[in-house]
Amino acid sequence: NAGVTQTPKFQVLKTGQSMTLQCAQDMNHEYMSWYRQDPGMGLRLIHYSVGAGITDQGEVPNGYNVSRSTTEDFPLRLLSAAPSQTSVYFCASSYLRGTEAFFGQGTRLTVV
Amino acid sequence: DAKTTQPTSMDCAEGRAANLPCNHSTISGNEYVYWYRQIHSQGPQYIIHGLKNNETNEMASLIITEDRKSSTLILPHATLRDTAVYYCIVRVASSGATNKLIFGTGTLLAVQP
Numbered sequence: 001n002a003g004v005t006q007t008p009k010f011q012v013l014k015t016g017q018s019m020t021l022q023c024a025q026d027m028n029h030e031y032m033s034w035y036r037q038d039p040g041m042g043l044r045l046i047h048y049s050v051g052a053g054i055t056d057q058g059e060v061p062n063g064y065n066v067s068r069s070t071t072e073d074f075p076l077r078l079l080s081a082a083p084s085q086t087s088v089y090f091c092a093s094s095y096l097r098g099t100e101a102f103f104g105q106g107t108r109l110t111v112v
Numbered sequence: 113d114a115k116t117t118q119p120t121s122m123d124c125a126e127g128r129a130a131n132l133p134c135n136h137s138t139i140s141g142n143e144y145v146y147w148y149r150q151i152h153s154q155g156p157q158y159i160i161h162g163l164k165n166n167e168t169n170e171m172a173s174l175i176i177t178e179d180r181k182s183s184t185l186i187l188p189h190a191t192l193r194d195t196a197v198y199y200c201i202v203r204v205a206s207s208g209a210t211n212k213l214i215f216g217t218g219t220l221l222a223v224q225p
Binding site for chain 1: 144146148153154155156157158161199211212213214215216217218
């Protein structure tokens with residue numbers, strides 16, 4: 001059972017480049033979310049989804065797009081990377097009626 | 113969701129109990145107290161949650177005061193591997209959009225050998 005898998009683990013981008021951070025879960029969870037974590041801070045919610053075809057914004061959505069075409073996958077897109085998006089990104093999933101959220105191991109993104 | 117207040121850092125001797133406090137004085141009647149921890153560079157890990165009764169599992173115990181305005185997470189026999197940032201989160205019972213977890217800055221627990 002893989003749980004929540006994030007790829008890549010590390011990425012360096014140039015300012016203005018685009019990329020997609022991948023997140024996949026094999027637990028049939030309805031709820032998925034993306035967080036970013038900056039040094040010395042807690043996790044901040046970027047976007048979340050309560051099921052396929054449904055997404056919504058979190059605390060810090062600007063500069064990021066998401067889609068949820070399947071239950072398993074919830075990719076996070078950076079359309080034009082900026083140095084302010086340098087961070088560690090975590091994906092999480094849970095059942096809608098569940099109590100425990102499962103997190104991936106993170107993607108460390110550097111934008112130069 | 114109610115805000116929480118936690119100490120920035122705490123130390124604990126290996127083998128001793130670690131008691132991590134959390135204040136949530138504005139908690140609502142339908143809000144649960146959740147605890148997660150984040151070991152360096154890893155994704156957060158669920159520990160325990162409760163509404164008003166004390167809870168215990170294989171990882172920890174959660175003590176919630178009768179007025180529910182504060183709680184304490186207890187790691188009964190701390191080991192070096194328990195060194196992590198511990199987050200206390202208050203939110204309503206899971207239901208759609210309310211599944212979202214709002215993290216503060218947590219408590220850095222340093223277990224000393």
